[in-house]
Amino acid sequence: MNDTRPPAPGTPPAPADAAPAPQQSAPDPAPERAGASTAAGTAPPSDSAHPADTAVPADDTRGSRRKKAPAHVRSELLRAAADIATEHGVQAITLDAVAERAGVSKGGLQYHFRSKQALFDALFAQTLERFEAQMKTSIAADPHPGGANARAYLHAAMNEATPAASTNLLRVLVSSMMTDPDARERWAAPMRELSRPDPLPLEQAATLMICRLAADGLWISELLGYQNLSPALRDEIVRQLEVMTAGQ
Numbered sequence: 001m002n003d004t005r006p007p008a009p010g011t012p013p014a015p016a017d018a019a020p021a022p023q024q025s026a027p028d029p030a031p032e033r034a035g036a037s038t039a040a041g042t043a044p045p046s047d048s049a050h051p052a053d054t055a056v057p058a059d060d061t062r063g064s065r066r067k068k069a070p071a072h073v074r075s076e077l078l079r080a081a082a083d084i085a086t087e088h089g090v091q092a093i094t095l096d097a098v099a100e101r102a103g104v105s106k107g108g109l110q111y112h113f114r115s116k117q118a119l120f121d122a123l124f125a126q127t128l129e130r131f132e133a134q135m136k137t138s139i140a141a142d143p144h145p146g147g148a149n150a151r152a153y154l155h156a157a158m159n160e161a162t163p164a165a166s167t168n169l170l171r172v173l174v175s176s177m178m179t180d181p182d183a184r185e186r187w188a189a190p191m192r193e194l195s196r197p198d199p200l201p202l203e204q205a206a207t208l209m210i211c212r213l214a215a216d217g218l219w220i221s222e223l224l225g226y227q228n229l230s231p232a233l234r235d236e237i238v239r240q241l242e243v244m245t246a247g248q
Contacts, residue, residue, distance in 0.1 A: 094116065131170055171219065171223040173187075175224075
């Protein structure tokens with residue numbers, strides 16, 4: 001007995017030869033998940049490390065990149081800027097040039113130094129700190145306290161043993177003060193503090209200041225290159241200045 005019931009009134013009959021609708025496969029969830037991740041603000045994984053603590057040598061490969069401490073990266077950036085300044089002059093220092101030399105992305109550099117001026121100021125401060133450290137070392141080793149400050153200044157200014165760390169770089173930075181009023185205004189105060197007169201009676205203080213100013217004159221003449229002193233004459237000038245300081 002056939003149990004098929006007749007269709008309800010008003011229902012059109014189905015075609016006898018209608019094929020079943022093809023079954024659709026479930027969509028791949030991967031794109032949907034990726035889109036949701038992007039919409040939520042989560043960036044996809046990146047091969048690049050955080051700019052604040054990564055320095056990569058220019059010839060390094062991606063697979064050998066290693067994170068470095070932020071303080072180490074900052075030191076490398078300042079060293080790169082110092083090398084560029086002593087080799088090519090202050091005008092050659094650009095953020096791109098320093099970043100490339102240090103093997104750091106420009107974004108990584110700007111994490112430490114937001115602008116070229118911030119980089120200059122940090123480089124100048126570091127150079128003055130090293131110059132002052134040389135002076136303190138010289139004062140501590142000087143067996144004669146009289147005139148020790150002036151002698152320490154003389155030795156630090158005339159020091160050729162570590163020029164990149166102090167003398168040559170400081171010369172380059174000071175030369176920029178001659179042509180850049182803004183640099184002169186920013187850096188004059190720490191320079192004055194470094195070369196302040198000795199707290200002595202007027203005549204003695206004047207003699208020691210003469211020695212400091214003579215050292216500055218010799219220093220600037222070597223910077224500008226208009227004095228062609230023989231090594232023997234230069235050494236004798238320094239020796240006589242030392243004698244003047246020792247007389248105090």
